Amino acid sequence: MVYADVTIFSADGTRRSTVRLLVDTGSTLTWIQENVLETLGLRPREIRPFRPIAARETPLKRPVTDALIECDSLQGVVGLVFAKPGDGQVLGVTALERLGLAVDPTTGTLRREDAFLAVAGA
Numbered sequence: 401m402v403y404a405d406v407t408i409f410s411a412d413g414t415r416r417s418t419v420r421l422l423v424d425t426g427s428t429l430t431w432i433q434e435n436v437l438e439t440l441g442l443r444p445r446e447i448r449p450f451r452p453i454a455a456r457e458t459p460l461k462r463p464v465t466d467a468l469i470e471c472d473s474l475q476g477v478v479g480l481v482f483a484k485p486g487d488g489q490v491l492g493v494t495a496l497e498r499l500g501l502a503v504d505p506t507t508g509t510l511r512r513e514d515a516f517l518a519v520a521g522a
Contacts, residue, residue: 402503404491404510408432408480409468410440423503423510424490426453429464431490434482442467444482462487472510474499 402423409416417436444463451459463482468475471491476498483489496502496510504511 421491427492
């Protein structure tokens with residue numbers, strides 16, 4: 401299991417909160433407890449459906465927003481889910497990609513990518 405310390409910033413950048421998250425490359429978005437996001441003054445942008453990992457569980461809906469985060473001195477705006485009590489708190493794959501981070505399976509840590517992939521001419 402890989403964990404990362406992630407700082408979430410308020411919309412105006414005056415407040416921040418750092419949380420320790422499980423890195424989950426199977427989760428599209430990053431899940432943060434709703435009270436942390438609300439304390440930072442972040443508000444839901446929309447409600448989105450999610451399929452729980454346990455296949456027999458009923459799909460659920462959670463509020464989401466976009467916010468600036470920082471991990472390993474790298475910053476980017478990513479999608480955040482307002483996690484309810486009992487939901488996991490995870491750093492999702494879109495945040496990893498946005499920040500240019502990847503899980504190194506040999507060390508069980510995060511590493512910086514040397515470049516972003518692109519469809520571009522030489």
